[in-house]
Each structure stands twice: as C-alpha cells, then as structure tokens.
Amino acid sequence: MPKYFLTGERGTGKSHIVEKLIELYRVTGFLTRFDKRRKELYLRFIQGPEYLIGKREKKKIQPIPEGFLKASKEIPELETSSKLLVIDEIGFLEECCEEFRRAVKNLLEHSDNCLCVLRKGKFPFIKELLTLGGFETIEVTVRNRESILSFLIEEYKKAGL
Template identity: 35%
Template sequence: MKILLTGKMGIGKSTILKKAMKKYNIKNGVFTKKIGENVYAWLLNSDKKYIIGKKSNYGMQINEEGFNTLVNELKKIKFPEFFVIDEIGYLEEKHIPFLNEIKRLIEESNNFIGIIRLFFHERYYFLNDLPVIEVTEENRNNIEL
C-alpha cells in the first residue's frame, strides 16, 4: 500500500494516520508541526526536533540548517517496511535534498502513507502516481488503512 491523504486542516488526516501507525506498528516516519513562530520536524521515535521553518517579516522562511540535519538522519533509513510522513507542505517543496530523500524512501519502502496539503500533490512529480484520498467530514470515520 502506498497512498496519500489530503484534506482541510483539522479534518482528521493525522488521526487516520495514527490509527494506521498503531495497527501496523510503524517505526519510520517524519512529522512536522508549527509551534509558535517555528515549524519543527522530527523522526518517528526520536526526541530530536529540527527547526525547518521560521517566521519572518516575509512569512514563513525555510531553515536550511534544520532541513540539512533532518536529511542526514533520513539517509540512515534504508528499505523500511513502512514509512509515513505528516505532512508535506509548502516549506518542504523549497528544499530539494529533503524531497530527494522522501522520494527515495517512498520508492524503497514496501508501504507508505503520506499526508499532503490539499491540492499540493500535483506540485511533486514523484507523488503523481500515488492514489490520493481526500478526507472529508462525510468519510473520515470510514477510512481504514
């Protein structure tokens, strides 16, 4: 299974992903979250958080150092049974080495679940062939991966 989930903010995409992670005992993945003025990323089952975005006068700006450190950690993951990412958004598209590692991990993994911002999957050529499920209020309780 290799699949993308998309939908409005707060609709339940991460909840669906977390249920799948528990069901399949998933150990490999990347998570991102905006906390205060920064966007953090971390690997599943790691306490280390990397700042990948910082608020500036011009909006959210990419933090190269955080992304580069995250990429180095991702390079250590080889042929995972399952890989997840929550979520791929606008900051990620600005860091090519990160995208290259995500592409590699999707290709190498037997299974992949990714969360991507609504209408963003077309921005990433390596995601074009993956099925996309849009999570809505009507279907969110019936999606089981």
C-alpha cells in the first residue's frame, strides 16, 4: 500500500513524475492544468470530464467554487481498486469548497495506492492532508526527481500495479 505525497518548488518535476507513472500504470484520479494561454485552470479527471476551477485576473488566480463543487460530485465515483490514484495537484484554491476538500480527503483515506502532489506552502487543507496516516512525504528537487521516479516505479511495481 504505497501512499505518497510529493511536494517541492515550482518547476522541479513533480508533474513530470506523475506523467511518467500515468504512462506505466492503470491510474485513476485527476490533474489540474492550465489552458494554453495560462488564463484558466481546469481540473481534468483522467477518465472523465473536466471543470474550470480557476481564472487568472490581474496576475492572480481566482477560484471558481462551482467548478470545485461539480468535481466533488465526481470524486466518490472514482474506482481505485487495483489502480494507482493520482492527484496533481492540491494547492490553495481548494480552500473555497468544503465539499471538494471532504471528498478528496475521503478518497485519499480509502485508497490503497496513491500519489498526491501538494503545492509547497502553508495552506490549511494541505496541512490537514499531511496529518493523514499511512502517507510518506517526498520533496522533489531538480537533482532528485529521476531517482524519485525510479523509486516510485519500483514501489508501485511491488504493490502489484
């Protein structure tokens, strides 16, 4: 039951690790990605819909609570047995929607094999997630990202994924 939180500075390769694992294993979960102009942020379910969860206004990202609320209704439907649960990433926008936070926490607590990317910083929801039992936190740097990728590949292989 390998369960990991990945954290690290922006640009260190956390999403690179996630993308490589998605290529190798049967996965479920969701990714947050900007549009090409980096104006809108979407939460994209790996095998499903996507929801607008943030918009850049005056250089700052503003949360879209309705998008998080819609996504929170999809989360309980994710099938995690014999799959790797991937979440990339949890940050500060999630603070706007209690239902979403509750659904993510429940999903993480009840999944056996997880990789969840957490934005670096002191945010209440991330602080709460870090108290969950059974998770190991790994800090990714440019120097260690390839060795962390190799380590995670081996861990999930041993778990039978």
